[in-house]
Amino acid sequence: xxxxxxxxxxxxxxxxxxxxxxxxxxxxxxxxxxxxxxxxxxxxxxxxxxxxxxxxxxxxxxxxxxxxxxxxxxxxxxxxxxxxxxxxxxxxxxxxxxxxxxxxxxxxxxxxxxxxxxxxxxxxxxxxxxxxxxxxxxxxxxxxxxxxxxxxxxxxxxxxxxxxxxxxxxxxxxxxxxxxxxxxxxxxxxxxxxxxxxxxxxxxxxxxxxxxxxxxxxxxxxxxxxxxxxxxxxxxxxxxxxxxxxxxxxxxxxxxxxxxxxxxxxxxxxxxxxxxxxxxxxxxxxxxxxxxxxxxxxxxxxxxxxxxxxxxxxxxxxxxxxxxxxxxxxxxxxxxxxxxxxxxxxxx
Amino acid sequence: xxxxxxxxxxxxxxxxxxxxxxxxxxxxxxxxxxxxxxxxxxxxxxxxxxxxxxxxxxxxxxxxxxxxxxxxxxxxxxxxxxxxxxxxxxxxxxxxxxxxxxxxxxxxxxxxxxxxxxxxxxxxxxxxxxxxxxxxxxxxxxxxxxxxxxxxxxxxxxxxxxxxxxxxxxxxxxxxxxxxxxxxxxxxxxxxxxxxxxxxxxxxxxxxxxxxxxxxxxxxxxxxxxxxxxxxxxxxxxxxxxxxxxxxxxxxxxxxxxxxxxxxxxxxxxxxxxxxxxxxxxxxxxxxxxxxxxxxxxxxxxxxxxxxxxxxxxxxxxxxxxxxxxxxxxxxxxxxxxxxxxxxxxxx
Numbered sequence: 001x002x003x004x005x006x007x008x009x010x011x012x013x014x015x016x017x018x019x020x021x022x023x024x025x026x027x028x029x030x031x032x033x034x035x036x037x038x039x040x041x042x043x044x045x046x047x048x049x050x051x052x053x054x055x056x057x058x059x060x061x062x063x064x065x066x067x068x069x070x071x072x073x074x075x076x077x078x079x080x081x082x083x084x085x086x087x088x089x090x091x092x093x094x095x096x097x098x099x100x101x102x103x104x105x106x107x108x109x110x111x112x113x114x115x116x117x118x119x120x121x122x123x124x125x126x127x128x129x130x131x132x133x134x135x136x137x138x139x140x141x142x143x144x145x146x147x148x149x150x151x152x153x154x155x156x157x158x159x160x161x162x163x164x165x166x167x168x169x170x171x172x173x174x175x176x177x178x179x180x181x182x183x184x185x186x187x188x189x190x191x192x193x194x195x196x197x198x199x200x201x202x203x204x205x206x207x208x209x210x211x212x213x214x215x216x217x218x219x220x221x222x223x224x225x226x227x228x229x230x231x232x233x234x235x236x237x238x239x240x241x242x243x244x245x246x247x248x249x250x251x252x253x254x255x256x257x258x259x260x261x262x263x264x265x266x267x268x269x270x271x272x273x274x275x276x277x278x279x280x281x282x283x284x285x286x287x288x289x290x291x292x293x294x295x296x297x298x299x300x301x302x303x304x305x306x307x308x309x310x311x312x313x314x315x316x317x318x319x320x321x322x323x324x325x326x327x328x329x330x331x332x333x334x335x336x337x338x339x340x341x342x343x344x345x346x347x348x
Numbered sequence: 349x350x351x352x353x354x355x356x357x358x359x360x361x362x363x364x365x366x367x368x369x370x371x372x373x374x375x376x377x378x379x380x381x382x383x384x385x386x387x388x389x390x391x392x393x394x395x396x397x398x399x400x401x402x403x404x405x406x407x408x409x410x411x412x413x414x415x416x417x418x419x420x421x422x423x424x425x426x427x428x429x430x431x432x433x434x435x436x437x438x439x440x441x442x443x444x445x446x447x448x449x450x451x452x453x454x455x456x457x458x459x460x461x462x463x464x465x466x467x468x469x470x471x472x473x474x475x476x477x478x479x480x481x482x483x484x485x486x487x488x489x490x491x492x493x494x495x496x497x498x499x500x501x502x503x504x505x506x507x508x509x510x511x512x513x514x515x516x517x518x519x520x521x522x523x524x525x526x527x528x529x530x531x532x533x534x535x536x537x538x539x540x541x542x543x544x545x546x547x548x549x550x551x552x553x554x555x556x557x558x559x560x561x562x563x564x565x566x567x568x569x570x571x572x573x574x575x576x577x578x579x580x581x582x583x584x585x586x587x588x589x590x591x592x593x594x595x596x597x598x599x600x601x602x603x604x605x606x607x608x609x610x611x612x613x614x615x616x617x618x619x620x621x622x623x624x625x626x627x628x629x630x631x632x633x634x635x636x637x638x639x640x641x642x643x644x645x646x647x648x649x650x651x652x653x654x655x656x657x658x659x660x661x662x663x664x665x666x667x668x669x670x671x672x673x674x675x676x677x678x679x680x681x682x683x684x685x686x687x688x689x690x691x692x693x694x695x696x
Contacts, residue, residue: 022591024413042412051411063399064390065372065568094442094571094595101590105453121590128587220413221596223442239476242449242469243370247442247595248569 021120021322023329024220029317036315041338042331044319046158046189046296049334050270051218052257061248070251077258082199082211084228089202091234092246092254096188096212096225097121099237103184103208103227104129106236110149115139117324118154119186126152139164142175151176154186156193159298159319159329161291163196170201177206184208189293191216192268202228213250215295216267217257224250271295274332281343282330296331304328307346314345369468369670371677372568377665384663389686390679392667394506394537394644397682398618399566400605409596418599425606430547430559432576437550439582440594440602444536444560444573445469447585451532451556451575452477454584458497463487465672466502467534474500487512490523499524502534504541507646507669507677509639511544518549525554532556537641539564540616550576561598563643564615565605572598619643622680629691630678644679652676655693662693 023044030040061070075087084090093099100121104112109130114122116135126133134148151172156163173183187209190197198209213224224246227237238245246254257263271294282289282299290298296319301307304326311318316338319329333339371392378388409418423435432438441447448469452460457478462470464483474481482496499520504511521531535557538545546557557576562568572594575585586593594602605611619642630637630647638646644667649655652674659666664686667677681687 022413025415025417027415027417045413047411047413051407054407054410059399059402060569062402062567062569063395065370065393065395066571067373067375069373069375094446095592097590097592098442101588125590219410220592221408221410223414223592223595240449242445242473244443244445244568244571247571247598249597250595 023319026317033312036313038315041316041333041341043333044317045331047215047220048218048295049332052263054253057249057252061252064248066244066246066248066251071246074251074255077255078226081258083197084199084202088231089228089234091227091237093225093241094246095223096210099210099225099227100125102237102240104131106233112150112152113148115153119158122152142172147175147181150182150184152184154188156189156293158189161293163193166196166198169198173204173207182206182208186210188212188215189295192294199228203230205230213254222250222253224254278332281346285346296329298327298329300326302326310345310348314341316342316345371667374665381660384661386663389664389681389689391681392665393679395563395568396566396643397680400611402601405597405600409600412596414592414594414596414599419594422599422603425603426574429606431545432547432550436579437576437582439575439585441573441589442594443571444558447558447573447575448473450585450588452479454581460498460500461496463501467506470500490520495523495529498530498532500532502536504537504641506537509641511541514544514546517546521552521555530554530556534558536560536563537643540642547576551578553578561602570598570601572602626680629694633694644677646675646677648674650674658696659693662689664690664693
């Protein structure tokens with residue numbers, strides 16, 4: 001895990017022309033492959049294809065202003081599910097994305113190192129707030145060389161699944177906190193590896209954890225995310241978002257799903273099994289499985305652009321990476337038919 | 349409507365100890381009047397008690413990332429409903445509150461005049477972003493005296509319903525725009541007086557309009573709001589909020605309700621009638637109806653604190669104002685039983 005000290009003079013993020021590349025919008029797929037025979041199979045995200053069932057929600061969750069009691073219930077359920085010692089160390093937001101957008105404005109501009117490649121929204125968010133962003137490709141020894149003011153990493157990482165153990169991260173947290181810095185750990189996919197989460201250490205100085213509700217629970221449209229951090233930072237963040245930040249339906253559904261541990265345990269098993277099935281299909285044909293989580297796999301192959309095209313022509317939408325043309329990321333096929341359609345294209 | 353020039357040395361907002369006062373949370377009511385016989389009647393907000401019916405929403409609106417096509421459909425429906433000339437002049441957000449929170453960060457700190465008394469969240473939002481806030485109590489002649497960098501007003505106003513005609517506002521917009529300033533018009537209750545909205549002028553330099561979906565449509569829990577402004581400001585704002593800012597269910601339901609003009613027309617009639625009924629109950633007993641909109645009425649009376657208590661003891665929750673102890677604001681009673689319970693207390 002250790003590597004050379006951070007070089008702060010690495011070029012920042014690749015120039016962004018307008019919109020970042022994301023998966024999950026089949027309008028993009030249909031416009032790129034207008035001839036593809038629908039219905040599309042969307043494997044372009046890491047969102048669980050077997051969502052937590054949406055019950056009839058109380059009418060008041062739609063009609064009334066979200067109440068303090070409902071928000072407190074959500075934070076308690078989240079603290080329990082994630083292992084955060086105290087709900088006061090948590091803030092809820094309408095999606096973890098808006099936390100990513102807002103966090104950089106909560107400290108003065110400084111140097112930010114982002115362990116890369118990773119989720120593409122972190123770098124522009126820090127740059128937008130005036131920070132000087134460097135992309136680093138290995139995690140250096142925090143005891144050697146210059147430290148950034150903020151280190152940002154996604155754990156487990158998207159797209160390659162790289163996982164850094166808590167001990168190493170806590171050493172970083174200590175070193176950064178000692179100089180007023182932050183360790184920002186985006187745990188968007190940590191539901192799959194709860195033992196790797198830093199949530200039990202939430203509240204430690206300089207430790208900022210982001211959690212995403214929608215991916216593991218398969219409810220990305222709901223928009224629900226959490227920040228776990230020292231109380232002062234939680235308060236600064238909620239002050240920025242203002243009252244009633246989380247819609248009533250998300251408060252209700254989030255509290256319900258986060259409290260449903262049997263569903264979560266069962267789902268972890270189901271996803272692990274589905275991922276093993278996907279790996280079996282992906283193996284061979286000159287493809288290397290680089291890594292991933294139980295919600296997506298990253299493969300490397302020479303003819304990735306060609307495979308992307310063949311998949312698209314078969315109405316299977318996967319994620320490609322402009323600066324890594326040899327990579328493709330695939331989510332879990334939602335059913336046997338999708339599995340077979342995917343296997344059919346991969347066999348060609 | 350005209351008055352003395354703005355005095356910039358007026359004291360800013362009253363000191364805020366922690367949380368602002370808002371209506372709409374019956375936990376506050378129950379903790380203040382634990383003996384009150386439930387169920388509570390909540391008249392503490394200006395939210396329509398007859399909500400737009402929530403249909404079964406497509407499962408994908410919960411499970412998938414909100415797509416660009418769904419967002420475009422919402423913005424088209426909003427532009428049509430509000431009379432904004434082009435959807436590109438609109439940004440959607442998860443509640444108008446987060447627009448109020450974010451807007452002040454989109455320009456350098458300067459002087460901000462807020463026409464007061466009004467909705468309590470504007471002043472702290474501008475102060476949070478480092479602006480120097482003055483509360484003004486009459487709208488001066490924009491051709492005389494010093495101008496602020498930003499003028500903020502709510503039209504029609506909350507809580508007193510004061511309405512300023514478009515001509516006067518457009519003169520302010522011109523004067524402010526000429527020096528790079530903004531006129532911010534919070535039209536949270538403008539659905540009730542569409543002819544008074546500045547939405548048809550959206551896109552004019554320096555004109556910033558906020559719209560709230562949840563109040564008129566009775567869906568405050570959904571969290572949906574809009575900003576109408578020149579394209580550059582719309583883009584700056586959406587850049588701050590990031591992708592997928594509006595949840596899928598809000599995109600679906602918002603587009604549906606905003607396109608339903610028959611419901612809107614019928615509802616405007618129903619609310620006007622209900623408001624007339626409320627006025628009839630409120631009249632007399634030393635109470636003056638100061639004003640309001642068809643969603644709430646502001647009354648002034650000597651013994652307002654006493655009436656507040658008697659209402660609370662009868663499990664009717666209304667809005668009071670810490671710095672105006674002679675005021676109470678009441679929303680529309682949702683049914684005949686509520687009407688009668690209210691009338692009973694007022695007759696005492």
